[in-house]
Amino acid sequence: MKRHPAFESLPGEHLVAREHVLAPTTGAGKLSAGIRRVLIGRPLATEQQIHERLTKVKGLAVLSSDALSSVAYATEETLLILVLAGTGAVRFSLPIAGAIILLLAIVGASYRQTIAAYPNGGGSYIVSKDNLGAMPWGLIAAAALLVDYVLTVSVSIAAGVAALTSAFPNLTPYTVEFGVLFIAIIMIGNLRGIRESGNIFALPTYIFIFSIVALIIVGLAKLALGIDMPKEPPTIAPVEGLGIFLILRAFASGCTALTGVEAISNGVPAFKPPESKNARATLTWMVVILGVMFAGITILAHQLGIVPNDQETVVSQIARTVFGTGAMYFVIQMATMLILVLAANTSFADFPRLSSILARDGFMPHQFAHRGERLAFSNGIIALAVFSTILLVAFGGETDALIPLYAVGVFTAFTLSQAGMVVHHARVRQPGWRTARVINGVGAIATAVVTIIIAATKFIYGAWIVLVIVPIFIAIMAAIHKHYAYVSRVTHEYDPVAVKPRKIIVMPVAKLDAVAERTLNFARSMCGPGDELIAVHVTLDVDESELADRWAKEDRDVRLVCIESPYRALTRPLLAFIDALSDTDPDAFVTVVLPEFVPQHWYEHLLHNHSALALKAALLFRPRTVVVSVPYIPHDQLTPAGRVFGGR
Numbered sequence: 001m002k003r004h005p006a007f008e009s010l011p012g013e014h015l016v017a018r019e020h021v022l023a024p025t026t027g028a029g030k031l032s033a034g035i036r037r038v039l040i041g042r043p044l045a046t047e048q049q050i051h052e053r054l055t056k057v058k059g060l061a062v063l064s065s066d067a068l069s070s071v072a073y074a075t076e077e078t079l080l081i082l083v084l085a086g087t088g089a090v091r092f093s094l095p096i097a098g099a100i101i102l103l104l105a106i107v108g109a110s111y112r113q114t115i116a117a118y119p120n121g122g123g124s125y126i127v128s129k130d131n132l133g134a135m136p137w138g139l140i141a142a143a144a145l146l147v148d149y150v151l152t153v154s155v156s157i158a159a160g161v162a163a164l165t166s167a168f169p170n171l172t173p174y175t176v177e178f179g180v181l182f183i184a185i186i187m188i189g190n191l192r193g194i195r196e197s198g199n200i201f202a203l204p205t206y207i208f209i210f211s212i213v214a215l216i217i218v219g220l221a222k223l224a225l226g227i228d229m230p231k232e233p234p235t236i237a238p239v240e241g242l243g244i245f246l247i248l249r250a251f252a253s254g255c256t257a258l259t260g261v262e263a264i265s266n267g268v269p270a271f272k273p274p275e276s277k278n279a280r281a282t283l284t285w286m287v288v289i290l291g292v293m294f295a296g297i298t299i300l301a302h303q304l305g306i307v308p309n310d311q312e313t314v315v316s317q318i319a320r321t322v323f324g325t326g327a328m329y330f331v332i333q334m335a336t337m338l339i340l341v342l343a344a345n346t347s348f349a350d351f352p353r354l355s356s357i358l359a360r361d362g363f364m365p366h367q368f369a370h371r372g373e374r375l376a377f378s379n380g381i382i383a384l385a386v387f388s389t390i391l392l393v394a395f396g397g398e399t400d401a402l403i404p405l406y407a408v409g410v411f412t413a414f415t416l417s418q419a420g421m422v423v424h425h426a427r428v429r430q431p432g433w434r435t436a437r438v439i440n441g442v443g444a445i446a447t448a449v450v451t452i453i454i455a456a457t458k459f460i461y462g463a464w465i466v467l468v469i470v471p472i473f474i475a476i477m478a479a480i481h482k483h484y485a486y487v488s489r490v491t492h493e494y495d496p497v498a499v500k501p502r503k504i505i506v507m508p509v510a511k512l513d514a515v516a517e518r519t520l521n522f523a524r525s526m527c528g529p530g531d532e533l534i535a536v537h538v539t540l541d542v543d544e545s546e547l548a549d550r551w552a553k554e555d556r557d558v559r560l561v562c563i564e565s566p567y568r569a570l571t572r573p574l575l576a577f578i579d580a581l582s583d584t585d586p587d588a589f590v591t592v593v594l595p596e597f598v599p600q601h602w603y604e605h606l607l608h609n610h611s612a613l614a615l616k617a618a619l620l621f622r623p624r625t626v627v628v629s630v631p632y633i634p635h636d637q638l639t640p641a642g643r644v645f646g647g648r
């Protein structure tokens with residue numbers, strides 16, 4: 001090919017398409033492209049991917065917002081269960097919080113080992129697949145995580161809207177609408193790419209951290225100094241007995257604080273080099289910050305006698321008690337709303353990445369494996385937004401309704417990941433493997449116990465839905481893998497020197513005009529020695545013989561077959577004729593050449609019957625059949641080259 005402005009030429013027959021090749025040529029295409037540019041920006045070249053990596057500061061914002069945001073509701077979910085046994089049972093929130101923080105430290109230490117062992121990304125699916133096998137353990141981990149990512153978006157958005165309506169109660173009737181809007185905003189932010197999403201989400205994350213830390217410091221200082229803070233601890237009568245089951249339920253609800261801890265381990269490749277070192281440092285900071293904030297909020301709630309109510313969140317009550325209703329209160333509420341909304345970004349970072357890995361392994365549609373214009377896994381981002389929106393709307397945007405579904409999946413994935421790491425250490429035996437195996441072994445046992453507790457205590461409150469959905473996801477992924485394995489098997493073997501098959505070329509003719517004549521000339525060019533070209537005319541009126549008469553009078557070199565269709569059907573008689581040709585020569589390829597007139601404007605398509613499109617759809621699944629469309633474009637749409645080669 002001669003040098004062309006659309007391509008950059010490299011040595012050999014190697015061309016690189018330039019960016020302006022992507023520019024659409026139609027009015028509708030230009031409008032669509034303009035909207036995409038405004039929303040998600042200009043396309044990024046593949047070599048720019050290294051520049052889209054995250055620093056530790058941005059990595060903490062993008063990949064830790066889910067875990068950090070759980071501070072806003074984890075304490076509240078614990079208290080919601082404890083108050084069922086009356087106000088006195090609230091005292092158990094402190095030992096429960098201590099147990100959760102200990103579990104957080106164990107899980108954090110375990111995932112530091114995972115990051116070191118899997119510097120290219122060690123999510124639960126990868127670790128389970130490599131060490132326990134893809135079927136069923138790898139798929140169980142993958143399905144559990146996919147479900148949990150969808151729930152994370154729905155719960156985080158619902159909790160964020162709850163923080164907003166706590167500060168502005170008049171917005172409560174629009175809870176679902178705000179939730180859907182926030183999901184759309186986060187989706188667009190992630191479609192713009194990793195670096196831009198980091199820029200968008202970094203500031204709100206750090207505002208939340210500093211505002212909650214300030215709340216804890218000021219609140220504890222006032223308590224230590226004996227400064228009076230307005231508080232009226234309510235007296236709540238018990239509706240359930242205080243027993244081990246209730247305490248375990250409260251512990252299970254509080255374990256939502258650990259959701260999102262795995263995100264950094266799964267997203268190691270998103271960090272700037274050295275990826276593993278930066279990811280481990282970010283994970284450590286996340287665990288420390290999360291533990292401090294969760295402990296502080298729980299202590300303040302206990303000391304101030306805060307209990308949940310339907311009108312205001314626990315964090316809102318604490319902030320109002322410590323700071324009053326001044327500017328700092330609204331800063332905390334807005335920061336809480338933003339971090340909860342942006343917490344969904346962790347799922348938007350990890351769901352598409354996990355989907356791409358599963359797609360490359362043949363367990364999800366291959367479309368999920370490819371990056372979009374901005375180097376993000378666009379299909380996974382859009383799919384997550386759709387699923388989480390459906391879930392949010394179905395549950396009316398209620399955090400309390402969604403929470404019982406939460407954490408089962410993520411702790412299942414935790415357990416499988418840590419069990420896989422125990423096997424990995426025993427198999428690879430790198431330096432320090434015995435200590436690492438003990439750490440991961442403790443993590444596996446601890447998370448397995450918690451998984452059982454969560455499943456048992458939340459089963460009748462909604463966790464059964466997750467326990468049903470996960471096997472369904474596994475069955476779907478197994479079916480997809482089976483299909484791709486079948487396709488690979490049937491297309492793997494081929495003979496590069498196979499005998500050229502004979503072609504029977506069939507060209508439907510409605511009338512003799514420039515469109516038909518041009519298509520007929522193209523069909524002639526396809527004929528080789530031994531091939532046969534047949535023109536077929538389906539007459540919808542038995543008296544219609546003009547075309548056959550003209551054909552005979554012009555003494556053409558192409559055979560014309562006329563098929564009468566007394567029931568005025570067009571497609572079925574053509575298909576029956578093609579079947580008859582195949583019966584006479586089963587080894588031949590039938591090539592159907594279709595003339596198509598291309599209107600100048602989109603609305604003019606409504607004036608044509610699109611019979612060629614219907615015939616192509618009917619022939620799509622027919623074996624040994626090739627369909628060729630020959631478009632005819634009016635002169636005013638043709639380039640000079642087009643007029644030379646195809647215009648009449």
